Amino acid sequence: MVKINEVAAAAGVSISTVSYALSGKRPISPATRRRIEEAVRTLGYSPNAGARMLAGSRTQIFALTEPLRRDTHAPTHMAFVLATAVAARRSDYDILLLTDEDAKAGMSRVAANGLVDAILVLDVAPDDERVVLARAISTPTIFIGVPDDSDGLVCVDLDFAAAAALAVDRLADAGHTSLGLVGQPDVSYAKSNFPPRVRSAFEATAERRGLQAAFGTTGTKRTSRTATRRTVSQLLDAGATAFVLHCTEEAHAVVLAELAERGLNVPGDVSVVSVGASFDTGALATPVDSIPLVPEASCDLAVSLAIRSLGDDRPEPGLRLIPPTYESHGSVASVHRAPEPGPATDSDIHREEAVH
Amino acid sequence: MVKINEVAAAAGVSISTVSYALSGKRPISPATRRRIEEAVRTLGYSPNAGARMLAGSRTQIFALTEPLRRDTHAPTHMAFVLATAVAARRSDYDILLLTDEDAKAGMSRVAANGLVDAILVLDVAPDDERVVLARAISTPTIFIGVPDDSDGLVCVDLDFAAAAALAVDRLADAGHTSLGLVGQPDVSYAKSNFPPRVRSAFEATAERRGLQAAFGTTGTKRTSRTATRRTVSQLLDAGATAFVLHCTEEAHAVVLAELAERGLNVPGDVSVVSVGASFDTGALATPVDSIPLVPEASCDLAVSLAIRSLGDDRPEPGLRLIPPTYESHGSVASVHRAPEPGPATDSDIHREEAVH
């Protein structure tokens, strides 16, 4: 492994000059800079990571903690890991994986031994145990996701509540008066932080707009075809003319297939909007309007906050909620014929039932 | 961050004694050892990672390179990453993620700057570009998967060929004379290293045993329900009375559903064996015999080889193929009635058709 003194010798300068040329922390004459860069290239020099850490107290490594529970949706998770890694590399950072059985052990360790400059927290649970730990350590920590108690933390996420509200508003504007939400498997409402946010915003906005709102999940522990089908039919029975989907790609496909089988046309008979999907809903059998969850958006922001945490303008603690965007794919249509007013009672209007 | 001299002071010994007590590289009297451990605990000492790297030239970090192509099957991939991380932590190693757009860049970098002690290569392609690089760098590199040209490399993998052969043999022993292989999406046969190994061993063993063998994939770029269904019916049309499955969990479910819909009973009418699955085939609607791919097996071995590479008994280059194991779940039955010998010609016997 070639070291800095060899580069210095090859370029005919001192090692401090090489160091400064590489870090850009002080002006170097174009001539010497060129000679140094030349030497670096021909010798294939790359500064020793350990020495750098020790001397500079910057490791150029971020830890990424991910509990990897059994019910984690692998594709989405992978998209976040990838997006984080790419964003980090853009700023010359590497990612150290912390998949500890006991998430706290890994975080404490890297916080204590100075292996990483900051910690990024993925797959945040409502009552995440990493929250208390983050407050205790001095290593800057950024949450990608919002725990119940986010006091004093720096958190980044899609504004799921606004996304759900946006979906409901669009459908309401199109004249729909009865909506159905096809949600995640039951377990996600306890273990993850965002499904509940979607659900309550869905219900609250529907209530505000005076719409009927029904809710159903796509399984117990994981997405199941039969549970999804059952939910679709129950939501239809409840009178839904529009669906909000907050579920896996497979569940999207099942919902669309189920509607097609019943001869229901999208958007002719039923309108559909997807919320928080991180795959391309335009590529489904029936393209579906989407208010997507964009991993790159959250992860880029998280990385830039992590980097800022190391400098002077440390970011204020608080939530950074990314505003939702609406992608049209033609799956929402206005309701033209007046809705047949059945013998609806007041209590029906605000009904919201869990279907499992 | 508390440092070694503080521990030494607290324990009333020299810093070298602390260092040796922690590394166990020389005998320490029980009394001093106790005092040191005590001090370490109360002070919460953890040796500075950078200093350790610099002085000891051991980083306690392994790089894990994973190209993360679009067609990567996320759940399987995640299982391997997790298994690697867990195995590494057991030996006090952390995992640095290398998801570079350009895999080679990351590997060269960590090899040049000494950030990692060894590199683990995941998701190996037949003509993987990381192969040439691995030969060029001095950082020990372990492949989890087998590239076409594995000369001089240390590779670990399930013996997919033996697994496929075992499946065919079991079915042949049960009296089946016509087998169908439900494989991966087409693209995997070019981009991945193991699907071709399964397919060719399947065909070769069938030929050796004098069986008919037909082959079909589960999609073009990714697993699709319709493609899988079509393959099932084409294999049945080809006369298959037994299926070997080498596909995703979803595809397994589709195959079983398709058989059930046709009133075909498993194992009464059709026998089924799964090869290379890393999920629980016993938990499917119809439990299926399995010759599983166990991520832990490959990853544990890979990690132990990586560690050995750092010591004196460096492992010889070469393939370490893990022998397959057979898990019964009752999905294979003997064929009792003699097979009706249709007007089979010689060319039919060895027919093998790709169904897409």
Added chain:
DNA sequence: TTGAAAGCGCTACCAG
């Protein structure tokens, strides 16, 4: 069984 001290390769301060 224990200590003292020489580096590991780099960053960043102090000089010039």
Added chain:
DNA sequence: CTGGTAGCGCTTTCAA
């Protein structure tokens, strides 16, 4: 604009 050099915190000889 450029050099010299003192550490960074640890591991590991060399001595006792």
